[in-house]
Amino acid sequence: MLINQTLEKLKELKLFGMAEELERQLPNPSARNLSFEDRIGGLVDYETTYRSNKRLTALLRNAKLKHTSACVEDIDYAQPRNLDKPLMLSLSNGDWVRQNINVIFAGPTGTGKSWLSCALGNQVCRQGMSVYFVRLPLLLDDLFAARATGTFVKRLNQLAKYDLLIIDDWGLAPVPDQSQGDLMELVDSRVGSRSTIITSQIPLELWHDYIGNKTIADAILDRLVHSSQYVKLRGETMRGKTVKEKKSAQK
Incomplete structure (x- = not known):
């Protein structure tokens, strides 16, 4: 008893x-x-x-990671895609998040940008920090809807609190004129206090033209790129490869 x-x-x-x-x-x-x-x-x-x-x-x-099983232990370094192993190993310790540094993955479709971002997101969660994954088109729709309902500031504060925000598919579609300011507000709310991962098919040097508005583009790029690790991937698509093929390539 x-x-x-x-x-x-x-x-x-x-x-x-x-x-x-x-x-x-x-x-x-x-x-x-x-x-x-x-x-x-x-x-x-x-x-x-x-x-x-x-x-x-x-x-x-x-975190709503797109690739829920992605983890840093399974990163494939055998594929010729310009992935720097020492850099990825250093990112695995999570210090870059604690130091509010950003990471940019750019490269052709299928080179593993989203997967790598989710692997780092998984690792950050394992270290007790908060993560949120979202595609840029959906993020902009979310912020636009928040403005329409009068909850923009509340939603902005929510997004600003994540230790790591992963923005996928940057550059997949043009940023609407009415959303450029919202994107600027989001980036500004996190600069110097939180980390962001961005994945994009567009190389960094073309981002200015992608954003459109020169003044806003200057402000966004200054805040995002100022303290970022830039990983420029290349090579053929990795999609369709089996797990067995990937493990075999790593041996």
Whole structure:
């Protein structure tokens, strides 16, 4: 009866990990041979792991990554696409996010820009930071709708709080005149305080013409490119390759 009461109290205190581990220990004879310090230490360790896993699950769910299984451990460096391995390994530690540095992936379709951005996004989530993935056309529609409903500032503040914002398909379609200012507001709300990944088929030197309005283009590029790691990919499309082929190419 005492154990049942203890389990209920642990759950009332939202110590679900400790309750789960205690229930696991109860029928285990070897657990009875552990010292009090070892048993309580095991309960605390399990609670810590339980909370960490729960937070990671929530971060990944909220990130809405396009490639949910992408991870830095599976990056293919064998393909000739100008991907710098030391740079990617340095990005894997997440310090660039803590230092509010941006990353730009540019290159032809199918060279893995979105996948690589999701792999880094996954890694950032694993380090306990928040991520949000969105295609630029949908992002602009979202901001335009927010203006129409009077919730633009609220939505802008929400987007500004993500440790890492991944903007996919930059340059896939022209930026509407009414959205250029919104894009500028978003970039300005994150500069110097948060990190952004941008993927684009358009090389960086053509971004100015893509944005259109000279004044806004100057302001956006100054804020985005000023503190960015630029990864210019090249080569043939990687789409359609099987997992087996990719692993074989890495050997």
